[in-house]
Amino acid sequence: MTTATHAAGSTEASASKPATMAQALNQALRDALAADPAVHILGEDVGTLGGVFRITDGLTKEFGEDRCTDTPLAEAGILGTAVGMAMYGLRPVVEMQFDAFAYPSFEQLVSHVARMRNRTRGAMPLPLTIRIPYGGGIGGVEHHSDSSEAYYLHTPGLHVVTPATVEDAYGLLRAAIASDDPVVFLEPKRLYWSKSQWSPQEPAEVPPIGKAVVRRPGRTATLITYGPSLPVCLEAAEAAKEDGWDLGVVDLRSLVPFDEETVAAVVRGTGRAVVVHESSGFGGAGAEIAARITERCFHHLEAPVLRVAGFDIPYPPPMLERHHLPGVDRILDAVGRLQWEEG
Amino acid sequence: MTVLDTPAWRPRTDAAPLLPDPEPFRLLGTPEAAALDPALLRALYGQLVRGRRYNAQATALTKQGRLAVYPSSTGQEACEIAAALALQPQDWLFPSYRDTLAVVARGVDPVEALTLLRGDWHTGYDPHTHRVAPLSTPLATQLPHAVGLAHAARLSGDDVVALAMVGDGGTSEGDFHEALNFAAVWKAPVVFLVQNNGFAISVPLAKQTAAPTIAHKAVGYGMPGRLVDGNDAAAMHQVLTEAVERARTGGGPTLIEAVTYRIDAHTNADDATRYRDDSEVAAWRAHDPIAVLERELTSRGLLDDTLRDSTAADAEEMAASLRERMHSDPQLDPMDLFAHVYAEPTPQLREQQAQLQAELEAERQS
Numbered sequence: 256m257t258t259a260t261h262a263a264g265s266t267e268a269s270a271s272k273p274a275t276m277a278q279a280l281n282q283a284l285r286d287a288l289a290a291d292p293a294v295h296i297l298g299e300d301v302g303t304l305g306g307v308f309r310i311t312d313g314l315t316k317e318f319g320e321d322r323c324t325d326t327p328l329a330e331a332g333i334l335g336t337a338v339g340m341a342m343y344g345l346r347p348v349v350e351m352q353f354d355a356f357a358y359p360s361f362e363q364l365v366s367h368v369a370r371m372r373n374r375t376r377g378a379m380p381l382p383l384t385i386r387i388p389y390g391g392g393i394g395g396v397e398h399h400s401d402s403s404e405a406y407y408l409h410t411p412g413l414h415v416v417t418p419a420t421v422e423d424a425y426g427l428l429r430a431a432i433a434s435d436d437p438v439v440f441l442e443p444k445r446l447y448w449s450k451s452q453w454s455p456q457e458p459a460e461v462p463p464i465g466k467a468v469v470r471r472p473g474r475t476a477t478l479i480t481y482g483p484s485l486p487v488c489l490e491a492a493e494a495a496k497e498d499g500w501d502l503g504v505v506d507l508r509s510l511v512p513f514d515e516e517t518v519a520a521v522v523r524g525t526g527r528a529v530v531v532h533e534s535s536g537f538g539g540a541g542a543e544i545a546a547r548i549t550e551r552c553f554h555h556l557e558a559p560v561l562r563v564a565g566f567d568i569p570y571p572p573p574m575l576e577r578h579h580l581p582g583v584d585r586i587l588d589a590v591g592r593l594q595w596e597e598g
Numbered sequence: 599m600t601v602l603d604t605p606a607w608r609p610r611t612d613a614a615p616l617l618p619d620p621e622p623f624r625l626l627g628t629p630e631a632a633a634l635d636p637a638l639l640r641a642l643y644g645q646l647v648r649g650r651r652y653n654a655q656a657t658a659l660t661k662q663g664r665l666a667v668y669p670s671s672t673g674q675e676a677c678e679i680a681a682a683l684a685l686q687p688q689d690w691l692f693p694s695y696r697d698t699l700a701v702v703a704r705g706v707d708p709v710e711a712l713t714l715l716r717g718d719w720h721t722g723y724d725p726h727t728h729r730v731a732p733l734s735t736p737l738a739t740q741l742p743h744a745v746g747l748a749h750a751a752r753l754s755g756d757d758v759v760a761l762a763m764v765g766d767g768g769t770s771e772g773d774f775h776e777a778l779n780f781a782a783v784w785k786a787p788v789v790f791l792v793q794n795n796g797f798a799i800s801v802p803l804a805k806q807t808a809a810p811t812i813a814h815k816a817v818g819y820g821m822p823g824r825l826v827d828g829n830d831a832a833a834m835h836q837v838l839t840e841a842v843e844r845a846r847t848g849g850g851p852t853l854i855e856a857v858t859y860r861i862d863a864h865t866n867a868d869d870a871t872r873y874r875d876d877s878e879v880a881a882w883r884a885h886d887p888i889a890v891l892e893r894e895l896t897s898r899g900l901l902d903d904t905l906r907d908s909t910a911a912d913a914e915e916m917a918a919s920l921r922e923r924m925h926s927d928p929q930l931d932p933m934d935l936f937a938h939v940y941a942e943p944t945p946q947l948r949e950q951q952a953q954l955q956a957e958l959e960a961e962r963q964s
């Protein structure tokens with residue numbers, strides 16, 4: 256079932272008030288609808304209710320039911336019709352209610368969304384955005400906490416983007432909607448209520464899709480992460496000072512395209528890297544990232560690239576999820592295993 | 599004469615007998631109710647009152663932090679209880695996440711039925727014990743399972759019927775279509791019960807389907823559709839029993855639409871005032887399943903203060919026991935995370951298990 260809580264709140268948040276990631280996403284959608292009549296939002300409960308996370312709060316009221324539409328309850332139908340709308344020149348933005356409830360639309364995604372540009376030799380690109388609240392840490396019951404990024408990043412033709420800050424939530428969503436390629440836009444649920452002194456009236460500059468950002472410079476090792484794990488990594492880097500480690504943190508922001516240049520440059524500087532994400536480690540994003548770092552930076556590495564990830568298990572029930580999610584201790588443990596004695 | 603006039607191109611089934619009556623079937627308050635067995639009416643009454651109390655108690659437990667979330671079926675008790683009572687012990691129930699009452703009425707321990715929503719595990723009961731499939735959250739995905747199980751039972755020559763429950767919103771999912779089609783083609787012994795409670799979270803039925811009724815969809819699959827007053831426990835029980843019997847005797851599947859209403863919000867975490875009017879809720883409260891049944895019992899002299907009091911006391915006792923049992927913390931073993939992922943854990947899982955064990959050991963020592 257769906258846990259509907261925490262309104263995105265008033266959009267009149269003034270410049271001085273901190274805004275949540277939910278509000279920033281809401282503003283990005285509002286601005287996109289205002290800027291381009293081709294933008295249409297489709298999803299379950301996105302209209303009158305404003306979405307179970309209130310990301311579409313007020314949009315139907317402001318732009319009408321044709322621009323922000325409560326659809327029948329069918330994810331394959333939502334994405335399939337969005338494909339048709341995009342074929343006709345619209346720019347659909349689809350909301351999947353939760354990570355695990357996007358699965359019925361998987362065939363549309365893999366067989367059509369990801370391939371349309373390629374199979375039509377570029378004649379029919381699909382400029383559509385698929386917003387998916389994802390990840391755990393919110394005490395959700397079964398099927399409400401999946402991290403599904405690996406399925407998507409393994410599907411050529413899809414961009415896979417995930418913001419970790421309030422500012423990026425706005426900027427990256429605007430960039431995703433503006434993109435002529437399909438973008439799977441993964442919104443970390445547990446960061447929806449994270450705040451920043453961000454002003455909806457003066458959005459930060461739109462970051463290009465595919466650029467990682469160094470969130471914290473560090474000399475001794477680099478944590479590479481994205482989405483929900485960024486705050487955990489920053490906390491770990493802070494805690495590591497006690498052990499005399501100066502850890503840097505890279506926020507990928509986009510898994511596809513993967514910003515190999517930024518990552519490689521940073522890791523060459525430290526020679527040690529740990530990839531952190533909460534989805535299962537086996538066959539996960541970290542495997543790809545670690546492999547690429549090894550290929551690009553082998554002669555600069557002082558230790559194997561390690562991964563700290565969720566266990567290879569179905570997402571656990573809420574009372575046990577803290578044991579599954581990578582936390583500060585597990586990250587620092589990994590840093591400790593980076594062959595310091597040989598360094 | 600063209601090829602279209604040959605028998606091969608005639609409709610294979612006559613659509614007319616499959617069509618639902620346009621008026622929901624009712625028994626309580628009608629002359630036909632006189633023939634109803636008093637024992638059945640009393641049994642339904644006792645269970646409905648218990649069910650409502652269970653919903654209230656479970657919702658209270660969310661406020662006390664003892665449940666992560668609870669989707670209440672208040673207002674829908676007649677559907678929930680009738681579903682459980684219409685089945686024989688060897689039959690199977692395939693519930694959706696809102697159907698805890700049906701699961702409990704079928705015999706599952708009331709606390710084990712809440713494991714999913716408390717969050718200490720996913721399915722808190724062994725599905726085989728009472729032949730109740732896990733509560734299904736991904737909408738409509740349980741429907742093909744019910745068809746497959748019923749089909750398997752028939753192939754094995756067993757006398758088993760599967761009853762699958764789904765909400766009105768769930769009927770929009772592709773799995774609903776596929777399940778009904780398979781069931782009809784295979785003539786599987788399945789009954790599909792749709793509780794049309796007016797809403798899928800905030801989305802009203804009008805945005806969900808343009809069909810005359812959900813029951814009408816049955817015709818497209820070649821099975822009968824039945825429209826029932828979902829707040830009439832006797833009507834629900836009769837229609838379900840007939841459909842189960844039909845399935846049992848080789849008649850194939852039935853689609854039943856129970857017209858009812860979700861009195862509470864979608865879950866305790868939802869704010870229904872954002873999308874519906876209190877006046878609508880009030881109108882449905884006036885057609886409350888317990889009140890409708892009480893009127894019938896009273897008019898037939900089957901309900902006196904003694905029965906009313908003993909029924910209320912029984913429900914209170916159940917609630918008190920539920921409350922007490924839910925107020926003790928469940929015993930959790932983090933190592934359970936690695937159990938039952940596979941019959942045999944992979945080498946990687948063994949390694950991860952050892953890692954967590956070491957972490958917990960370190961935690962204990964610090």
Ligand SMILES: Cc1ncc(C[n+]2csc(CCOP(=O)(O)OP(=O)(O)O)c2C)c(N)n1
Nearest residue numbers: 356696735736737765766767768797798799
């Ligand atoms: C495949 C899938 N999509 C979306 C959801 C999220 N969700 C949970 S309940 C619900 C509404 C269900 O409405 P309905 O089927 O009418 O059942 P009701 O809640 O009214 O009992 C939605 C959209 C889900 N659980 N599964």
